[in-house]
Amino acid sequence: MSPADEKLWATLINVGGVFFSFFPALIGYLVLKDRGPFVRAHSATALNFQLTLIIAYIVGSILSVIVIGIFILIAAYVLNIVFCIVAAVKANQGQWYTYPMAIAFVR
Incomplete structure (x- = not known):
């Protein structure tokens, strides 16, 4: 994959996290991880971040019974x-x- 294509896919994977949670990072990691080191690193770090956010959303949902969960x-x-x-x-x-x-x- 050319460096321009790697940059494009890495950008799309990171932006996709805003709209579609962990799905773009997971799909990008599974499909593009062997296409180049740049897109692999960005998809892995985006997937790690989105999985961390899922944990934060679960904890926040549970603690929303108390006011702190909303924050x-x-x-x-x-x-x-x-x-x-x-x-x-x-x-x-x-x-x-x-x-x-x-x-x-994921590494």
Whole structure:
């Protein structure tokens, strides 16, 4: 895969996390992981971040019985938007990026 194609797919995978949760990262990781190191790294880090957010959403939903859960859900939603956009910009520029606060499930 050419470097331009890798940048395009990495950008789309990161932006897709805003709209479709972990599905673009999972599909991108499974389909494109052997196509190049850049797209593999971005899809793996996006998948790790989205899986971490799922945990945050579950914890926030459980704790929404108490008021703190609502704040956890809002924070997770905002962090998803901000970090996915930052990662997409970095991917489009051809830079490597690792999401902060992401648990490393996939390498």
